Amino acid sequence: MAAQIIPSYDAPGAREARVIYFIDRVLTTFDRDKQLAYTQGLKDLQHKTLQLFPGGKKFSALTSAQQIQLLTAIEQTKFFELVRVHTIMGYLSHPEYGGNHNQAGWKLIGFEDEMTFDPPFGYYDREYNKGR
Numbered sequence: 001m002a003a004q005i006i007p008s009y010d011a012p013g014a015r016e017a018r019v020i021y022f023i024d025r026v027l028t029t030f031d032r033d034k035q036l037a038y039t040q041g042l043k044d045l046q047h048k049t050l051q052l053f054p055g056g057k058k059f060s061a062l063t064s065a066q067q068i069q070l071l072t073a074i075e076q077t078k079f080f081e082l083v084r085v086h087t088i089m090g091y092l093s094h095p096e097y098g099g100n101h102n103q104a105g106w107k108l109i110g111f112e113d114e115m116t117f118d119p120p121f122g123y124y125d126r127e128y129n130k131g132r
Contacts, residue, residue, distance in 0.1 A: 001045075001059070001067075001071065001080075001083050001087070002014035002015070002019045002020060002023070002083065002086075002087040002090070003015040004064070004067050004068055004071055005071075005083070005084055005087045005088075006019070006087055006088070006091050011104070011107070011108045012102070012104035012108075013104075014087050014090070014091055016101065016102075016104055017090065017091050017099055017100050017101050017102075017104040017105055018090075018098065018099055018100075018101040019086075019087050019090035019091055019099045020090075021090075021098035021099060021101075022086070022089065022090030022093060022097055022098040022099030022100070023083075023086045023087070023090055023099075024098065025097060025098040026086055026089070026090075026097075031086075034082060037078065037079060037082055038079075038082070038083075040079070041077070041078075041079030041080075041082065041083070044074075044077070044079060045059055045070075045074065045079070046058065046059070048070060048073060048074060049062065049070060052066075052069065052070055052073065053066055053070075091104070091105040092105040092106070092109070093105075
C-alpha cells in the first residue's frame with residue numbers, strides 16, 4: 001500500500017525509503033494502540049481483494065493498476081487514512097525512526113539535515129554578523 005501511496009517515479013518512493021520499517025516501529029511504540037486497526041484493516045483489504053479480483057490471492061500479488069483500483073475503492077476508510085498518514089510520516093521522518101532511508105524524503109523536499117544554520121539576513125542579526 002505504501003508503495004502505491006508514494007510511488008517511485010522520478011525520485012525514490014516509499015519502498016526505497018523503507019517506510020514499512022517505520023510503520024513496524026510505530027506500531028510497537030507510540031502508536032501501539034493502532035495495532036488492532038491494522039489487523040482488522042488488513043483483513044478487510046484481503047476481503048476486498050477477493051471481492052474485486054476473485055482470482056487474486058492477496059493484495060501484493062495484484063498488478064499495479066489493480067492495486068490502485070483497490071486502494072481507490074477503500075480510500076475513504078479509516079484504515080486507508082491511517083496507512084496514508086503513517087506512510088507520509090515514515091517518508092519524511094528522521095531516518096533513525098526506521099523510514100526515510102538515505103534521507104529520500106528529505107532530498108525530495110529539499111530539506112538539509114545540518115546541525116547549525118546561518119541566521120537569515122535582517123535587522124535583528126546585524127550586530128551578530130558584524131563580528132564575522
